[in-house]
Amino acid sequence: MAFQIGPHIAQRLRLSMTGEMWHGSAIAELLPHFTATQARQHPIAGAHSVWELVLHMTAWADIVAQRLDGDTQGYPAPDVDWPPVPAAATAQAWARAKTRLFAAYETLAARVESLPEERFAKTVDGQDYTTAVMLDGVVEHAAYHGGQMAMLWRALST
Template sequence: MHEIERILDQLQRAFDGEAWAGPSLQATLAGITAAQAAAYPLAGAHSIWEIVLHLETWLHIVCRRLETATLLGPTDAENWPAPPALPNEEAWRATQDYLRQAHDQLRAVIGNLQDTDLTRRGTSPGNIPDSTSNSWYVMLQGVIQHTYYHTGQIALLRKAFA
């Protein structure tokens, strides 16, 4: 098995598969209502909806970095987008659909890579090689870890509704 295939497998397991660490992101989100997703059950914590939007942002950022080989980051507004002011089930379903689309897009981009690409590093927006940046391998492992980290947060927030 090639390393790209292993990365795709782990990304899928974290998102919607048989994750080693516990329920996948999709399993953790199953059954959460719009009202629950928009709630702030823990003082100082993000809502589930905010976390889902944040995860979507980072799936897009990693896609953009891979496609452009440029270390583009999100703006503050992109990093933690605000959910709709009036949450409803339709908007919550749409947010989850956008998350899946971002996941599918990243999987497609990764699927076009070769194992030799995993040692690449991005350039700064001025197209200057950045020797301090992580390799694409580390970035892709990071997006998997990021998914698990926030899945754990969502699981804890869910417990507040039990």
């Protein structure tokens, strides 16, 4: 059987959240370190909080899924790109944010698995890059923000 990009990218999306990564911890390994209170903190001046990162990653998984469905929106508004953290830093709200992140990535991975192979070489509607480039970007986005989360944990732990 020939290599298929859809299942490959879907696996990479899932691994970025829950799997063993070659470069460091997956998101599921990082997030349990943070309580709701810690997730809201900004221990590094000028950096986003872990909670902000979780909401931002969720937003982009959703945006990419919408683009797969033909949505031609441009760059999202600031409150869509970086949704606000709830005013109440409850454990329940934090748990919902984390659950929503993992669900958004799983939904996207399942959607990617169902795409026809020729779709990956096509330009995304309203953009100047291909579907494969966009989806690789989501994987890279998770790795980037996972690294930030690891640094935030170190800053909180010192």
